[in-house]
Amino acid sequence: MKKLILLSSALVVALSGCGKKETSTSEPSGGGGKSVSVGFSQIGAESAWRTANSQSIKDEAQKRGIKLVFSDAQQKQENQIKALRSFIAQNVDVIAFSPVVETGWEPVLQEIKQAGIPVILTDRAVDVSDPSLYATFIGSDFVEEGRRAAQWLADKTGGKAQIAELVGTPGSAPALDRKKGFEEVLAKYPDMKIIKSQSGDFTRAKGKEVMESFLKAPDAKQITALFAHNDDMALGAIQAMEEAGVKPGSEITIVSIDGVKAAFEAMTAGKLNCTVECNPLIGPQLFDSIDAVLAKKDLPRRIVVQEGVFDQSKAAAELPNRKY
Amino acid sequence: MFNITHISFWIVFAALLFFTRKQRILWPLLALALLLLFNDIFTPGFFNLELREGHLYGTLIDILKHGGIVMLVSLGMTLVIATGGVDLSVGAVMAVAGAVLAQAAINHQSPFVAMIFALLVSLVLGAWNGLLVAGIGIQPIVATLILMVAGRGVAQLITEGQILNFTDATLVYIANGYLLGMPFTCTLVLVLLAVTYALTRGTALGLFIESVGDNDIASRYAGVNSRFVKFIAYVFAGFCAGLAGLVAASNIKSADANHAGLYAELDAILAVVIGGTALTGGRFYLLGSIVGALLIQTLTTTMYARNVSADIAPVPKALVVIAVCLLQSDKARRYFTRLFPRRNPPAAMTETLTAAAPKVEAGS
Numbered sequence: 069m070k071k072l073i074l075l076s077s078a079l080v081v082a083l084s085g086c087g088k089k090e091t092s093t094s095e096p097s098g099g100g101g102k103s104v105s106v107g108f109s110q111i112g113a114e115s116a117w118r119t120a121n122s123q124s125i126k127d128e129a130q131k132r133g134i135k136l137v138f139s140d141a142q143q144k145q146e147n148q149i150k151a152l153r154s155f156i157a158q159n160v161d162v163i164a165f166s167p168v169v170e171t172g173w174e175p176v177l178q179e180i181k182q183a184g185i186p187v188i189l190t191d192r193a194v195d196v197s198d199p200s201l202y203a204t205f206i207g208s209d210f211v212e213e214g215r216r217a218a219q220w221l222a223d224k225t226g227g228k229a230q231i232a233e234l235v236g237t238p239g240s241a242p243a244l245d246r247k248k249g250f251e252e253v254l255a256k257y258p259d260m261k262i263i264k265s266q267s268g269d270f271t272r273a274k275g276k277e278v279m280e281s282f283l284k285a286p287d288a289k290q291i292t293a294l295f296a297h298n299d300d301m302a303l304g305a306i307q308a309m310e311e312a313g314v315k316p317g318s319e320i321t322i323v324s325i326d327g328v329k330a331a332f333e334a335m336t337a338g339k340l341n342c343t344v345e346c347n348p349l350i351g352p353q354l355f356d357s358i359d360a361v362l363a364k365k366d367l368p369r370r371i372v373v374q375e376g377v378f379d380q381s382k383a384a385a386e387l388p389n390r391k392y
Numbered sequence: 393m394f395n396i397t398h399i400s401f402w403i404v405f406a407a408l409l410f411f412t413r414k415q416r417i418l419w420p421l422l423a424l425a426l427l428l429l430f431n432d433i434f435t436p437g438f439f440n441l442e443l444r445e446g447h448l449y450g451t452l453i454d455i456l457k458h459g460g461i462v463m464l465v466s467l468g469m470t471l472v473i474a475t476g477g478v479d480l481s482v483g484a485v486m487a488v489a490g491a492v493l494a495q496a497a498i499n500h501q502s503p504f505v506a507m508i509f510a511l512l513v514s515l516v517l518g519a520w521n522g523l524l525v526a527g528i529g530i531q532p533i534v535a536t537l538i539l540m541v542a543g544r545g546v547a548q549l550i551t552e553g554q555i556l557n558f559t560d561a562t563l564v565y566i567a568n569g570y571l572l573g574m575p576f577t578c579t580l581v582l583v584l585l586a587v588t589y590a591l592t593r594g595t596a597l598g599l600f601i602e603s604v605g606d607n608d609i610a611s612r613y614a615g616v617n618s619r620f621v622k623f624i625a626y627v628f629a630g631f632c633a634g635l636a637g638l639v640a641a642s643n644i645k646s647a648d649a650n651h652a653g654l655y656a657e658l659d660a661i662l663a664v665v666i667g668g669t670a671l672t673g674g675r676f677y678l679l680g681s682i683v684g685a686l687l688i689q690t691l692t693t694t695m696y697a698r699n700v701s702a703d704i705a706p707v708p709k710a711l712v713v714i715a716v717c718l719l720q721s722d723k724a725r726r727y728f729t730r731l732f733p734r735r736n737p738p739a740a741m742t743e744t745l746t747a748a749a750p751k752v753e754a755g756s
Contacts, residue, residue, distance in 0.1 A: 115650075143650070285697065
């Protein structure tokens with residue numbers, strides 16, 4: 069019996085090890101001097117976009133010979149706070165992370181500040197009253213992405229559209245900001261209105277389920293356009309439209325954000341009209357900033373990632389270049 | 393609201409309520425009826441049904457289709473809970489099954505091989521839970537927590553962190569196909585329900601499960617192989633979760649290791665509890681769990697149909713669930729009926745709550 073318990077607890081350790089997925093991707097590659105170590109807490113691996121984002125960071129760390137402690141929060145803030153505390157305990161030189169949600173970071177960021185470790189935010193911002201809690205924020209400008217999506221839609225439809233909106237995870241920065249930017253531009257076009265808005269949680273399954281429900285509402289026939297806060301929800305919604313006998317891309321004009329490979333494939337098939345790029349390949353920019361922080365150089369508070377807008381006319385040419 | 397289909401629907405439902413008036417399933421059915429009635433009156437188009445491309449199309453069909461996943465999971469969960477345990481790993485097992493299915497399909501396995509492979513893996517995962525609980529005697533919550541945490545990691549390992557797409561027509565049919573005008577998922581649920589019912593109520597297995605859940609030691613002295621009974625329950629729960637995982641993956645034609653079956657264990661436990669099965673084990677109600685799952689999905693779909701913002705949607709959901717759980721409890725029902733003539737029950741509730749609150753503060 070005792071042996072069995074020992075065996076099972078060993079298995080528990082082994083299994084929970086692979087659940088946590090905290091891995092050191094690269095070891096310092098020789099060279100004199102003290103090697104730099106960076107702790108990075110990723111939101112999860114919820115989409116192809118996120119995976120490409122993680123990969124870009126891991127690749128760049130390896131290239132520069134920086135020791136990267138990479139931790140996956142699996143969409144939970146509590147996991148992320150745990151990871152940040154473990155980075156303090158491991159005494160890394162710089163902590164970088166993509167916050168799962170905007171709020172609730174003050175206490176743990178104070179702890180990091182007291183430990184004297186600089187913090188760089190990537191991809192999503194945090195809502196804190198003390199600006200000294202982080203050095204810089206590298207990421208896409210979600211408000212601008214929302215504006216671009218709305219502007220493209222306004223140009224395409226001549227300023228006339230009845231829009232259904234698939235919102236991201238409630239309370240997350242991209243969902244709040246993309247909605248804000250989109251509505252900002254919409255205010256200039258009196259004939260463009262959001263007639264339905266519901267959260268699809270940034271996932272395909274929910275995007276599909278919510279779109280099905282939109283299409284069954286009595287005013288479903290009025291919907292002429294769909295704005296999805298990410299490509300995955302748009303891809304789910306496209307399935308729902310096809311099953312309901314509505315032609316995606318022609319009967320309903322679809323614009324989404326991210327620019328993942330599957331979205332480009334959908335565009336070349338004529339099912340998606342436009343995607344506003346949200347570039348995940350931030351590795352080089354992140355480690356440039358880490359170098360600058362460690363050299364005590366001044367950094368801008370906000371570093372914006374280079375991004376484009378792609379519609380069907382550019383999709384076929386761009387598809388082979390898509391890494392994610 | 394007054395056309396012939398509506399009237400016949402409500403007559404059938406009223407008859408159902410009448411025939412179950414002395415049974416436990418009455419309460420979840422009553423809650424479901426009230427929720428549907430609310431939608432029939434206040435949500436335009438909720439009851440619209442039409443024929444499109446040879447199958448039924450409408451919000452009610454959506455409820456059956458999407459509720460199928462929780463129904464499948466809750467059937468297995470019912471038996472596990474009946475033995476006095478709980479299986480927290482079903483969501484993770486769903487993710488693993490979906491990942492195996494997609495990976496096999498992408499590697500050009502025939503769809504049936506892929507499905508059998510995915511179901512075998514979920515059986516193995518269920519057996520692992522069973523081994524820990526029945527074989528070694530670990531607390532069910534702890535034992536299944538292991539796979540709940542690790543399983544999603546395993547699923548991500550299989551998919552290499554990507555969303556894997558597949559296009560095989562057979563695999564897509566599982567969640568998107570229609571049989572006799574109804575979603576194929578319904579057939580799947582009905583078959584599994586019939587098999588489970590026949591196995592548990594047609595043989596002594598159901599009685600064994602109840603006796604083990606009621607009193608493990610006493611049933612062992614009475615000659616029931618309680619370890620084996622528990623083991624079988626967990627294996628079955630794994631199988632059900634695997635099946636649900638196939639449906640979830642098929643629905644979006646891809647395996648999304650991160651989101652497939654996320655919080656499915658909680659939905660399933662809720663469905664089982666709403667259905668009248670006690671978490672302490674002993675009695676179980678398979679049909680009750682199905683009605684519970686239907687109620688949960690109806691609530692979710694109601695939120696979409698009424699355009700309730702996702703920020704506040706959990707509040708009305710929670711209120712309905714609390715109401716159903718109170719209806720379920722004999723004690724609460726007696727309490728309310730006793731209090732009703734003199735005092736308002738909700739007022740009494742808040743009174744006890746505020747009375748309890750300072751105590752908590754003092755303790756902390």
